[in-house]
Amino acid sequence: MKLLLYIPEFFGISAEVYVILIVLAVPVFFIWRRIWKKRIATTSSRRITIWVLTMITTPLLYVGIVIITMLVMEYYPKRDFDRNEWLNNKDDRYEYSGDIIDSKMLIGKSKSEVIKILGDDGNEYNNNDWYYPLGFRPELGNIDPDSLEIDFKNDKVINVVQHKR
Numbered sequence: 252m253k254l255l256l257y258i259p260e261f262f263g264i265s266a267e268v269y270v271i272l273i274v275l276a277v278p279v280f281f282i283w284r285r286i287w288k289k290r291i292a293t294t295s296s297r298r299i300t301i302w303v304l305t306m307i308t309t310p311l312l313y314v315g316i317v318i319i320t321m322l323v324m325e326y327y328p329k330r331d332f333d334r335n336e337w338l339n340n341k342d343d344r345y346e347y348s349g350d351i352i353d354s355k356m357l358i359g360k361s362k363s364e365v366i367k368i369l370g371d372d373g374n375e376y377n378n379n380d381w382y383y384p385l386g387f388r389p390e391l392g393n394i395d396p397d398s399l400e401i402d403f404k405n406d407k408v409i410n411v412v413q414h415k416r
Contacts, residue, residue, distance in 0.1 A: 268313075348385050
C-alpha cells in the first residue's frame with residue numbers, strides 16, 4: 252500500500268511539480284512564440300529567446316499561482332461585532348473576534364455584562380479565565396479551533412485575546 256503513495260523526488264522536488272511546470276510551460280512557450288514571431292527576424296535567435304523566456308517565466312508563474320492560492324485559502328472576512336450573528340453562528344465567530352479585541356469593548360465589563368454581550372457558553376462564574384469557541388479559522392494546516400480568552404480580575408475584564416489551542 253505504501254508503494255501507491257510514494258511520489259519520487261528529483262533534486263529535492265517531487266515529480267508532480269515537474270509535471271505542473273511542463274503543463275504551464277506549453278502555453279507559456281506558445282505565448283512567447285506568438286509575441287516574438289515578427290519581432291526577431293532570425294530563426295535561431297528567436298528560438299533561443301523563446302526557450303530562455305519560457306524557462307524563466309514558467310517557474311515564476313508557478314510560484315505566483317502557489318502564492319495566490321495560499322492567500323485565497325487563508326482569507327476570511329473580518330466583520331464588526333454583531334451579537335445576533337455571534338450567538339447564532341458559532342462556527343464563524345473568528346470573523347468577529349478581531350473587532351472585539353481591537354475595540355476593547357469588553358475591557359472593564361463585569362462577568363454578568365460579558366454574558367449579556369457574548370452569551371453563556373458554559374464558563375464557570377467563579378473562574379477568572381473564560382473561553383468562547385471561535386470555530387476553525389481558515390489557514391493551512393489548521394486542525395484546532397481557536398478561542399476567545401477573557402481574563403478577569405476582581406470581577407472585571409482586564410484582557411481579551413484570541414487563543415490558538
